[in-house]
Amino acid sequence: YPAVALWHRYRLDNDLTFARRYWPMVKSAIDFVLTLQHPEGDISWSQEAFGTGADDAVLAGNASIFKSLDCGLKLADLLGEPQPAWRLAKDRLSCAIRNAPHRFDRLQDRSDFAMDWYYPALAGVLSPGASFARLEARAPRFAVLGRGCRCVASEPWVTVAESCELALALLSLGARAAACALLDAQLNHRDGDGAFWMGWQFAEQIVWPRERPTWTQAAAILAFDARLGASAASDVLISR
Template sequence: MLEAQTADGAIPWFEGGPWDPWNHGECVMALFVGGEQAAARQGLEALAARQGRDGAWLGEYGNVLPMSDRMHLAREPAPAFRDTNFAAYCAVVVWHAFVITGEVALARRYWPMVREAIAFVVRLQHPTGDISWSEEAHGSDADDAVRAGCGSIYKSLECALRLADLVGEPQPAWAAAKARLGEALRARPERFDRSLDRSAFAMDWYYPVLGGAIGGAAAQARLDADWSRFVAPGLGCRCVHDQPWATVAESCELAITLVSVGRRQAAADLLAWQDAHRDAEGAYWMGWQFEEAILWPEERPSWTQAAAILAHDALFEWSPAARVLTQHL
């Protein structure tokens, strides 16, 4: 992450790679956990500086980049959108930074960024509770809601509400938006994947639990229902259920999810399996293609390192913010 961070504090996926505010924010959180305070604070400044006047960010979709060869992602511009999940996540980042540092002044400094970002997101919520994946799609033929993104937004709204109370600016409309979104995630399946079925992706499986929208017995049942579909024993979590590719980031996020529902041993096992996917310096590769038995692609994204750090923090409670991602309102 430090090697990827640019002079203005931005943290792209890798040197010369795409940048988006969600993965950048995840890296800022991991830097705080790792004690890299200067770099983390610079990252917060970069996040605020790149915010648009509408409260959103233009975030690049690195996941749609082509391969430059069989083993590497292309270093070229990626499509960029005003993604609602990308925008909302700054609330988690700022709340996490406050819990780490205990600095109310830090929370107040970045509160305007969070306030404008959440206002942008809530504007794109439908009466049915679901939130459009981007401003560009809202109200168009491409309008749709994504379970993973909305599950993440649900957590972001929780952290935004915590910040609002901390700075003395309660936001009851956000609380109502969070309640509607949670109801949609739990009981309005027809509002998701209207244009594309994403049920093959692991993130759509575990994110409603990770974000806190689904808890208790329902969360346990959801994880059990598709466990064998997504988890390859001894390897990790498949990114896509029918592909022989276990990815470190999804495995780490699933581990955080497991900690949040009390399955600590299963989380520990998942994290231990990821040790096989590290380089000589300890950095994590993106994933393991287990039919060919190769690390693939040969990339070590900054956000993969961040996910691993945050997952270990959630399990072993290294930092004061260890429970930010695992405890919910």
């Protein structure tokens, strides 16, 4: 995942020295992750489980790895160190996510989690048509009109981070009106200083939990930046 952060940082300030400084870390990290890729293309959730009865591939995690490979390849080209093996690995991973759903979440059904629903669209793995079809098919389970995106389909709980990430996926597909409506709804989930609460339990009409995690703020910053085009890196998570 640091590949995405480093590419985002480079797009913000064009600091080639900074990118070159952290490139060895990104390269080592991606090389390690790819040692856990199966011939079918999916990537195991842990080194300890790889090749054992506990082996599994998490769909949301693999979609994130796809985006990481995309940014890693951009960094590689920028720094003059092409990584053809990464490109092949990315293609195999894409093929698995698109065509081999049985390779993912084999030991645990994670379809109740919003991240498993929208991450393949958010990461740009699927075609626009397939992304729209996936989002539309499961929207009734997760989308709550005027509130946001449920974190878990079976719970009356919308979360700001998931809502903002879903908005990013919608922006990447050109569904700007839907994305903006989703982001506008998140403005209701802030404290007196403007920080975002983690979520809203709409059955009981309460903020829950009363926490303001850093990842929630980060998701909001990235999503509103993508909406407004405020920074030079505003398209990093919505470009295909």
